[in-house]
Amino acid sequence: MVRDDLYITVPSFFRCPISLDVMKSPVSLSTGVTYDRSSIQRWLDSGNNTCPATMQVLETKEFVPNDNLHRLIQIWSNSVRNNSASSASAAEEAESAPLSPDKIQLVVKEIGGEKKESGANCSLDALSKIASFAEESGENRRFLAKMDGFVAMLADLICSDDKELSPPVVEELAVRVLDLVSIEFGDFRELKRLILIPKEKSPNSLPPSLLRVMKQGRSSSSQSRIAAVRIIQSIAIDAESKLALAESDGLLLHLVNSIAPQTDPSLVDACLSCLISISMPKRVKPQLVRLRTIAKLREILKSPSVISASTTEKALKLLESVSSCREGMAELCGDSACVEAVVRKAMKVSDAATEVAVTILWTVCYLFRDQKAADAVIRSNGLTRILLLMQSNCSPAVRQMSTDLLRIFRVNSKSCLSSYDTKTTHIMPF
Known part of the structure; x- marks a missing residue:
């Protein structure tokens, strides 16, 4: 168990595995695991059908009160309240006060030295305190990142396949803490060595x-899932690691499925960043095309819900990357709705989004001369937008690509732009 001089020791089986607080109304699922009624009810109401601690699929979502445990918790609570006022006050202060760096070092030593002897409870209680300490400030995160062996210890917890030593709740806490300190740690090659399996x-x-x-x-709030995605992105530092990640069973599919309008926007943003990083090798792009990434990006770009400028930029950047292979270009040219969505995002988002959107349109309409894509641009009032872009304070690359596009539409369109002329010398924007 964790040292009493650090914080009040609560019997581990009195704590709810979800909230980590002492249970007020303990109830048991069909798997035999007990939770606080309010916590497990929120879990089930969110649409989950698994036991949070074991991740087993539940045969039934019904639960029964654990009266024996409820009585034990009441007896324990009464004994704590019957202590002297000074003892109770000191205990309350010890429970609520954040750990100091010196005490954090002791907790870290206990996780490393006693986890095999004391089981998951020691790691769970200690990691909860460490997570709170890391979330308080950047100074605390830097302290943890510089502590000898701390990042390696977290990686060991994450890489352990022993369910007794690393149950789901411990895995999540370890992932959250590693995500918090990884930026301050900075040595992503070492992190790759610790996490990536040969x-x-x-x-x-x-x-x-x-x-x-x-x-x-x-x-x-998808906090743990976002942390896991960010860790994966942080170890995608070279071609070798990107290819290895792309070949991990189910990783690309899950990342692609997560970029949906109904998903938590923060998770969508994290998944897009991760996919952009992994998609750089040429061998990965056709895989993403086969996973219907372009269709997913079309839904994001067409979504009526408010999407941040950062997410829009990343969606366009990933679309540009995926469509740079032969299979991706063929699918994009055949997806008129996606081309129209790109046209609509060509203005009023950000300068970065404008440049990527125009690059995509220039590639499909000017470089590949695809007629379906050109028709989609005309239908979505793209000609007017291109003219407005040329009159705005856009970058030289955007202005040149817009000029090239107008040349194409002057030749192919029966609109008033057929009389538009330009003497601008063609300059490749890349």
Whole structure:
């Protein structure tokens, strides 16, 4: 168990596995695991059909009160309240006060030295305190990142496939803390070495626990899932790691399926960033095309809900990357709705989004001379938008590509632009 001089020790089976607080109304699922009624009800109401601690699919979502445990918690609570006022006050202060760096070092040593002896409860209680400490400030995160062996210890917890030592809740906490300190740690090559599994040891390059957190993180705000995606992106630092990640079973499919309008916007943004990084090698792009990435990006760009400028920029950037291969270009040219969505995003988002959108349109209409794409641009009032762009304070590259596009439409269109002329010398924008 965790040292009493750090914070009040609560019997581990009195805590709800979800909230980590002492249970007020303990109830048991069909798997035999007990939770606080309010916490498990929120979990089930969110549409989940698994036991949060074991991740087993529930045969029934009904639960029964655990009266024996309820009585034990009441007896324990009464004994705590019957202590002297000074003892109670000191205990309350110890429970609520954040840990100091010195005490954090002791907690880290206990996780490393006692987890095999004390089981998951020690790691769970200690990691909860460490997570709170890391969330308080950048100074705390830098302290943890510089602590000898701390990042390696977190990686060991994440890579462990021992369910007793690393149950789902411990895996999630370890992932959240590693995400918080990874930027301050800075050595992403070392992080890659600690996390990425060599091919000779496993066909999957990622630890199963990291994939589980990414796919099934229990936090309603997707906090754990976002942390897992960011860790994966942080180790995609070279062609070798990007290809290894692309070949991990189910990773690309899950990332692509997560970029949907109904998904948490923060998770969508994180998944887009990760996909942009992994998609750089030429071998990965056709895989993304086969996973219907372009259709997913079309839905994001067409979504009536408010999407941040950052997310729009990333969606366009990923579309540009995926469509740079032969298979991707063929699919984009055949998807008129996607081309029209790109036209609508060519203005009023950001300068970065404008440049990527115009580059996509220039590629399909000018470089590849695809008539279906050109027709889609005309239908979506793209000619007017291109003219407005040329009159705006756009970059030289955007102005040149817009000029090239107008040349194409002057020749192919029966609109009033047939009389538009330009003497601008063609300059390749790349």
